[in-house]
Each structure stands twice: as structure tokens, then as C-alpha cells.
Amino acid sequence: MDNRPIGVFDSGLGGLTAMRKLVEAMPNEDLIYLGDTGRVPYGGRSRDTIIKYARQDIEFLLSHNIKAIAVACGTVSTVALEQVAKEYDTPIFGVVEPAAWKAARLTKSGRIGIIGTVNSVASGAYDRAIQGFRPGSETFSKACPLFVPLVENGRIHRGDKVIEPVVEEYLSGLRDKNIDTLILGCTHYPLLSEVIGDFMGPDVNLVSPGAETAEYLIKKLKQADALADSDRQGSHRYYVTDSAEIFRRQASLFMDSDISGEVSETELL
Numbered sequence: 705m706d707n708r709p710i711g712v713f714d715s716g717l718g719g720l721t722a723m724r725k726l727v728e729a730m731p732n733e734d735l736i737y738l739g740d741t742g743r744v745p746y747g748g749r750s751r752d753t754i755i756k757y758a759r760q761d762i763e764f765l766l767s768h769n770i771k772a773i774a775v776a777c778g779t780v781s782t783v784a785l786e787q788v789a790k791e792y793d794t795p796i797f798g799v800v801e802p803a804a805w806k807a808a809r810l811t812k813s814g815r816i817g818i819i820g821t822v823n824s825v826a827s828g829a830y831d832r833a834i835q836g837f838r839p840g841s842e843t844f845s846k847a848c849p850l851f852v853p854l855v856e857n858g859r860i861h862r863g864d865k866v867i868e869p870v871v872e873e874y875l876s877g878l879r880d881k882n883i884d885t886l887i888l889g890c891t892h893y894p895l896l897s898e899v900i901g902d903f904m905g906p907d908v909n910l911v912s913p914g915a916e917t918a919e920y921l922i923k924k925l926k927q928a929d930a931l932a933d934s935d936r937q938g939s940h941r942y943y944v945t946d947s948a949e950i951f952r953r954q955a956s957l958f959m960d961s962d963i964s965g966e967v968s969e970t971e972l973l
């Protein structure tokens with residue numbers, strides 16, 4: 705048993721797709737979320753900058769005596785995690801393996817699409833992980849850099865005149881490849897599931913990396929006998945590097961309800 709909090713971080717709001725899963729599944733756990741909202745997006749930045757930001761995010765969470773970290777950011781997971789995770793003793797879980805494992809399990813044809821930020825797609829990390837879980841799979845990827853700012857601006861709904869043509873522009877090529885599974889490789893993208901699902905059609909499975917990582921983390925904590933006491937009520941705290949008020953408003957979109965727990969502004973050093 706371990707009552708220390710679980711840490712979750714993202715460059716912005718997308719990691720709330722993992723947080724939401726943890727809130728629902730783990731009522732006994734204390735959860736601390738960090739959204740680097742002052743510096744989002746990470747997606748087009750250099751590898752060195754992403755590594756520097758990742759260390760700052762991790763060290764902020766470690767200063768809260770956490771027991772494990774979910775890196776609920778596709779960009780950090782694909783670009784920086786291999787190098788950074790080994791610098792710390794605390795277990796750190798990225799989104800790549802859980803999402804790739806799920807996709808490898810769901811696909812029947814072995815034709816898997818991957819969408820993500822420019823850096824995530826260029827890293828090839830999801831493709832490599834899929835090959836490890838299901839050798840011989842064919843992967844097709846596409847960077848979708850406009851999705852993050854559109855999601856952060858709430859352009860996520862079916863019928864929205866801005867998001868629908870952007871989805872078509874980015875995903876037409878993937879639809880033509882006859883994939884049967886698509887990894888939404890940036891944690892913001894599951895907010896577009898409705899629009900992407902409509903466009904790709906009902907036969908394409910969509911994989912949410914944040915939610916898969918939350919499930920994987922829960923499994924690992926169980927195996928290590930490191931879950932919190934079952935008779936305690938968990939607390940939730942949110943830290944952001946830009947306005948707490950704006951975050952609270954936007955977060956309700958991601959969580960499908962108002963977030964419970966205090967939101968504080970912080971600086972990362």
C-alpha cells in the first residue's frame with residue numbers, strides 16, 4: 705500500500721484524457737496534474753527544448769513526493785522519455801507502449817494509422833513499438849499540427865465549420881490506406897473522436913493514448929502493491945503555468961464536467 709500521490713503531466717490540457725480515466729477508476733488515489741499551459745504546444749519545438757521541459761515537469765511533480773508519473777503527452781513520450789526517464793528512480797510511464805499495445809491487439813488487418821504532432825510522427829516511436837508487439841504490421845502516419853490549437857480553442861464538435869475541413873485535409877490520405885485502427889497519438893486528439901470517427905468510418909478503431917496509459921499505470925501499481933488505502937478518499941490538485949481561471953474553464957470540456965480540486969498557478973524551474 706502506498707498513499708503518496710500519482711503525478712500526471714502534459715504540455716497543456718490533453719493529459720486530462722488520462723486524468724479523467726484515473727479520477728473515474730481510482731477514487732482512493734491522490735492525483736496531481738501539471739499542465740504547462742504557458743508553453744503549450746511542445747509539438748514543433750527542438751528535441752533539446754522538449755527534453756529540458758520534460759525534466760522541469762518531472763522535477764516539479766517529484767517535489768510533491770509522488771509515487772509514479774504518467775507522462776500524458778505524446779510529444780514528451782516520443783521525443784524525450786527514453787533519455788529522461790532513466791535519470792529518475794520514480795517509475796515514469798509514457799503513452800507510446802500502452803497505445804501501441806492496444807492498437808496491436810485491436811487490429812485485424814495489421815494496417816495501423818498514427819497521427820500526432822510533427823515531432824511525435826518524425827520520431828517513429830509508435831511505429832517501432834507496434835512492430836515490437838505485432839511484427840509485420842504496416843503503419844501509416846500523418847502529423848496534424850493544427851489539431852492542438854483547434855482543440856485548445858474548443859473547435860471539437862461535429863458540424864464545426866473549422867475542424868471538419870481540417871480533419872478531411874489531414875486524414876484523407878490515411879482513409880485511403882484502408883487502415884482498421886488509428887492511434888490518436890497526441891493526448892489532445894481524443895477530444896476530436898467524434899469528428900475523426902465520423903470521417904474514418906465505423907470500421908476504424910480509435911485508440912486514446914492518455915486513457916490507455918492511465919489503465920497501464922493502474923495495472924502496474926496493482927502489481928507492485930502500491931495502490932492507496934481502499935478506505936480513503938483521494939484528492940485532486942491541478943497546477944498550470946498560465947491562468948488558473950482559463951484552465952478551469954477549458955478543463956471542463958476535457959473532463960465532461962467541472963473539475964473537482966484546486967487549480968494553482970506555478971512556475972517551472
Ligand code: DGL
Pocket residue numbers: 714715716718719744745746747748776777778779780821824852889890891892
Ligand atoms: N498533448 C500533447 C501531445 O500529446 C500536445 C502537443 C503539444 O504540446 O504540441 O503531444
